[in-house]
Amino acid sequence: MKKLVLSLLVGASSFAAYAGGFQVVLQGVRQTSMGNVATAVPDAASIFFNPGAVAMLEGNVVSAGVSPIISRISYLENEPYYAEAKTDNPVSLPFYLYAAFGFGPENENGVKRLKAGIGVFTPYGSTVKWEDGWPKQTYLRELSLRAIYIQPTVSFMINDYIGIGAGLDVVLGSINLKRGIADPTTGNFAEVDFTGTAETALGYNVGLFVKSPDGFSFGVNYRSKVMSEVKEGDVTFDLTGTSQTFQQSAQLQNTKFSSSLPLPGVLTVGFAYSNDKLTVATDLRYTQWSAYEQLKFEFQDPVGGATESVSKRKYKDAITVGIGAEYGVTDALKARVGAYYDFTPVPEGYMTAETPDANALGLTAGLGYSLGNLNINAGFLFVNKEKRSQLAATDANTISGTFKTQAYIPSFGVSYNF
Amino acid sequence: MKKNILYIAMAAALGFTACQPEIESPISKGSEIDLTKYVAVGNSLTAGYMDGGVYNEGIEASYPNLIAKQFKLVGGGDFVQAYFPEGQENGSGYFKVTGFDSNGVPIVETETNNLAVTGQTLPGGAAQLTAYSGPLPNNLGIPGIAVANLQDPLYSQGNPYFERLKSGNPTSYIDMVGEAAPTFFTCWMGNNDVLGFVTSGGTSPITDAATFQTNYQALIDKLTENGAKGVIANIPNVTSIPYVYAPNALVAQQAGGSFPVIPLDATTAAQLNGAYQLAGYSDPGFQAGNNYPVIVVDDPATASVIEVRQMDPNQDLLLYHFLNPANPTGHAGEIATGRGWMTDTNSDNIPDTPTPIADRDVLDYAELVEAITAVVTFNTIIQQVADAAGIPVIDTDPYLLQVLSGQGIEGVQVDGTPFSGGFFSIDQVHPTPKGYAIMANIFLRHINKAYNANIPLIDINALNPRGVKFP
Known part of the structure; x- marks a missing residue:
């Protein structure tokens, strides 16, 4: 078989948080169309969802996809102000690339028992930009948080029914955050910009896949926590329009910052049933968000007289449950549908302007069409977060008010089997 | 069906169907008041007088203008103000801080460019300002006007801020209020009936109580003749302004601590x-x-x-x-x-x-006592007239005392320190834009309470109106 090299989308991307916290589960168009359910369904995307299932792939595969996130957040300030605001988020573009190749001895069906592959994906990130002049600009104007995972992976078929796999996650990341600072002597706002590139960090991804001869399957996957650390980020002030009196009294000199952000560990278990026409599957995902205890910035030189800023986050571990189905309308055409419910990790009082998180319902649908070895997939995910109000916790450095988030996420992908 | 889903997906990708999620807002003016035509009655405080003058930035920052903007959010009508024309935006001129001396004391100069001064002199000697040509403003704040002047048509030809509205057309203030025909009003009048006495060290007279009574009654009668509702603010204590309380302390400070x-x-x-x-x-x-x-x-x-x-120095x-x-x-x-x-x-x-x-x-102490007594007398009259008309009264002095206490007011940290306190402008009598925003919220709180309304207040920290402007 000829190896086909696809022209793949690589580059800097950032993402509106749409799963709980700043998790972004958009690592397979087929899986996303099925309620983000994947752990017990072998696919090229198993490199992300369950390396243990990669061994079950019948041949070699390359796969790529992209999911533009169109997200909208509305804000209503608490009484007595009731100011309204909305985000002006740019469309963000999470993507994935997978390639897996068979090696070594074959089983009785001619499937090579050892698979080696690589995945590039973006499971965490956030892009939020509030409209100009929104009432809480001193907390946040915009944030772009990016994390890109590169995961070399091996997977081994122990027998026809059991596969195991593991991958090494090499994690790159960056942050850009902008805030306004009120100048009371002119009525204008200065802006502070935090920009940093994370040190390369490592994690791992392991999985087990088991299936029965009569179409039932089971998967379990664990992706480890990764600490994303910025060591020499830049703190830059834009003081246009502010007075010298303010600049001197507020002590706003450019400096360096360091900070770290946990990308939490995720344990997922899944079940599926499959026959000639139909696949039905369910996943239960447990994300160890309690790793996100606080957000701390340390400054090389004092900023506004302080050498650090600490905002408590106090996230709780949270679960997501999903269910999905795929139906073969014809041999070539597959229809997919699914739903999931995502419990928020964010306690009351700790919602922030960058992550105004709430329990969310995701509704998904999609189509797949097969042209011989080439599969084309398209899907759509609608995320509806519950309207959520809070009084800001005093240690959270955040805002009171009501938030409501919705996201519209079409996705497009191709895969090639050979 | 499936084609539809795909179509939705494609359209959504282009942003066509991505609607903004809605959060229902509970704001409402309620059913008791009609905000179609809000008219603000008063003196310099109502006009947005600031830094010793009237200029467009101050007019924009006036508390009635801020109140009207909040009214708009619950269906209130347009609010017209008597801005100076382009090129004359500095109006009467004003004080500005241009730097600091070696002790950090602000250097104050007077703005003399882009004024609206015609070069003519009005009866009584005041410099004439460019006539205002728009429709009768909703903000009828006239700097300098006292209750004593309310029924005098000729007063409108000698006060430059009144004369620019009614040039060559002598009109009493009360007749102008009738012309404005409000459906809702705020009224903050009477300060100048005693303030002129105070700032002149007792050399200008205090209005006599009988005149005050007659004219104030006539004003409220005119405001309410068509059933308009509103709120009235009374007169704060004269010692609640830094113009009066600050100088002795400043002299002591300059002399090293004690007077x-x-x-x-x-x-x-x-x-x-x-x-x-x-x-x-x-x-x-x-x-x-x-x-x-x-x-x-x-x-x-x-x-x-x-x-x-x-x-x-403890009393004078x-x-x-x-x-x-x-x-x-x-x-x-x-x-x-x-x-x-x-x-x-x-x-x-x-x-x-x-x-x-x-x-x-x-x-001096005798004059101080005389002024405080007059404030009490006038406030008693204001309360009686307002009670009879069924209009709520805002007792203003406690709010000024809260400002002076430095413990914060309306979510904002200000105090009564000259220049740096944030509330009082350079003239030490009139508020800064931040001070006027605080005043607007105080009015709005009383309106909400008196008329079962839920009109949003101003988030002053979000708006960030300035205090004294520093270079």
Whole structure:
């Protein structure tokens, strides 16, 4: 078989948080169309969802996809102000690339028992930009948080029914955050910009896949926590329009910052049933968000007289449950549908302007069409977060008010089997 | 069906179907008030007078304009203000801080560019301002106007802020209010019936109570004649403005902590007492030991002897214009270097001329008591007239005391410190844009409470209106 090299989308991307916290589960168009359910369904995307299932792939595969996130957040300030605001988020573009190749001895069906592959994906990130002049600009104007995972992976078929796999996650990341600072002597706002590139960090991804001869399957996957650390980020002030009196009294000199952000560990278990026409599957995902205890910035030189800023986050571990189905309308055409419910990790009082998180319902649908070895997939995910109000916790450095988030996420992908 | 899903997906990718999620807002004006035509009645505080003048930035920052913007959120009508035309946006001119001296004390200068001054003089001597040509404003704040002036058509031709609205068309203030025909009003009038007395050190008269009663009643009758509702603000205590309370403390600060004293021996004291009397003053009573500067108690034009005494800095209050370096008659710092007893006029290092502090530069204790008594009298009248009309009254002084306490008000940290406190503008009487925003919220709170409304207040920290503008 000829190896086909696809022209793949690589580059800097950032993402509106749409799963709980700043998790972004958009690592397979087929899986996303099925309620983000994947752990017990072998696919090229198993490199992300369950390396243990990669061994079950019948041949070699390359796969790529992209999911533009169109997200909208509305804000209503608490009484007595009731100011309204909305985000002006740019469309963000999470993507994935997978390639897996068979090696070594074959089983009785001619499937090579050892698979080696690589995945590039973006499971965490956030892009939020509030409209100009929104009432809480001193907390946040915009944030772009990016994390890109590169995961070399091996997977081994122990027998026809059991596969195991593991991958090494090499994690790159960056942050850009902008805030306004009120100048009371002119009525204008200065802006502070935090920009940093994370040190390369490592994690791992392991999985087990088991299936029965009569179409039932089971998967379990664990992706480890990764600490994303910025060591020499830049703190830059834009003081246009502010007075010298303010600049001197507020002590706003450019400096360096360091900070770290946990990308939490995720344990997922899944079940599926499959026959000639139909696949039905369910996943239960447990994300160890309690790793996100606080957000701390340390400054090389004092900023506004302080050498650090600490905002408590106090996230709780949270679960997501999903269910999905795929139906073969014809041999070539597959229809997919699914739903999931995502419990928020964010306690009351700790919602922030960058992550105004709430329990969310995701509704998904999609189509797949097969042209011989080439599969084309398209899907759509609608995320509806519950309207959520809070009084800001005093240690959270955040805002009171009501938030409501919705996201519209079409996705497009191709895969090639050979 | 599936094609539809795909279509939705494609359209959504292009952003066509991505609607903004809605959060229902509970704001409402309620059913008791009609905000179709809000009219603001008052004096300089209502006009947005700031930094010693009226200019477009202050008009924009006026509390009625801020209130009207909140009204708009619940269906209120348009609000017209008498801005100065482009190129004349600095109106009457105003004080501005241009720098700081070596002690960090602000240097104040007067803005003289882009004024709306015509060069003509009005009856009574005031400089005429460019006539306003738009429709009758909703903001009827006229700087300087007192309740005493409300029924006098000729007053409109001598006050430059009134004259620019009614040039060549003598109109009483009350008739202009009738012309405005509000459906809702705010009324903050009466300050100048005593403030003129206070800032002139007791040389301008206080309005007599009977006139105040008659005119105030006529004003409220006119405002409510078509059933309009509104709120009334009363007169704060005259000592609640830094113009009155700040100078003694500033003089003490400049003198190193305590109010400057004049140490004299018995012989010099007797010589100085003699010199004062020779110059036509009463005996200032200098004695051996520490003496205080001399103030003129009363200065009637016809008196043969001008009555003077030493001031008591705990009771007799220097007025801000005495210190203000932007004021040609100001004398910042001089109090500690001889002014108040004798001045060395020919620079031979021998004090030779008695120079007591003028009557208009100090509010002496008797005058202070007289002013406070008048405020109480006027506020009683305001309360009675308002009660009879069924209009709620805002008692303003507690709010000013809260500002002065420095404990924060309306979610904003301000205090009564001149320049840096954030509430009072450079003229030390009128608020800054931040101060006016605080006033707007106080009015809105009372409107919400009195009329079962839920009109949103101003998030002042979010708006970030300025305090005193610093370079």
